[in-house]
Amino acid sequence: MQELIKQSFTESIHTKIAALDVLAPIIENAAQIMLNALLAEKKILCCGDRFSHSVASTLANALNYRLEHERPSLPAMALSADPVLMSMLSDEDKATQQFSTQLRAIAQAGDVLVIASAYPNSPTSLRTIEAALSKDMLVVALTGSDGGEISGLLGPNDVEIRIPSDKAIRINEVHQLVAHSICDAIEQTLFPGM
Template sequence: MNNIKEIIKKSIEVKEQILADESFLLKVQQAVEVVTEAFKNGNKVLFCGNGGSAADAQHLAAEFSGRFYKDRTALPADALHCNTSYLTAVANDYSYDVIYSRIIEGMGHKGDVLFGLSTSGNSANIVKAFETAKSKGMLTIGFTGATGGIMKESSDILLNVPSFDTPRIQESHIMLGHIICQFVEENLFP
């Protein structure tokens, strides 16, 4: 029982650090504003990640394209790894490092938003996707761990969770994504 309680306490501690960091909370608010504006302007919001972060990316995309709290119009959001034929073809024919940048090349437009989820902030395929997104005039929002990794430089908004523990970081990524979804939905569908 003590081990279970210790894990829960560690998760709470990370969230308490976020709660106490006013500059971090302002970046969350900025992300809400950027995503709201993108949807208002007819742009789309895209997500990418690897492993558990891919699952989180897909989860958050679905909150926008499906629904969150309200029955409302679907919003143009998608996770970039869901087309397995595309993913395996590009990984095989080119490189796994370009699976996201190549699809951004084809479907990204100025004013779109790209969320990249990487606990280390160093995932090569997400770094390349951010570089391509920026070259197309897209806005980038990085969900990372404490240091921000390489993504720190290419994120317009960096939400670097103050932890080095992958599960604790991912738990906070989902919390932050849910907060963004909630307030974007409230902004667009009062």
């Protein structure tokens, strides 16, 4: 069992090292897009499918409250994936609209959608990105593998942070690190010395 545990750690480390040089400038670009939106008094809306929703929730809460230092709150929120909503959207087709419906109701032009998906052909993610684009939002997509259909939806001003792995769990681990890195960069820029 210890060998399996060590293998998980080793895979995680190798995935992060492979991502480091390739993704640093892309993550910086994503952080700058989000920072520009916040400075323009826009909001950051986050979501993710399956385990990736934890990444979205982490990012939204870290922006809204704090990552490491006490500071003023920033306008960010994770779109809801609560059980009541899921029961209202009980059939499979409607369930893929769980985030896109909310996005259409509360998003405004200039807001930023941050969407995390280790499954880049997820119908839920695709519908959410389509809704964001219809609202004239910018999209920061955290993906993996080959980027799938998500890559094809993104425009020239959107950002894809694609993790170089085909394993969903490794992708999700690096997505968490990306979320922390983005939030830290925004905090340090907006609130230096705190």
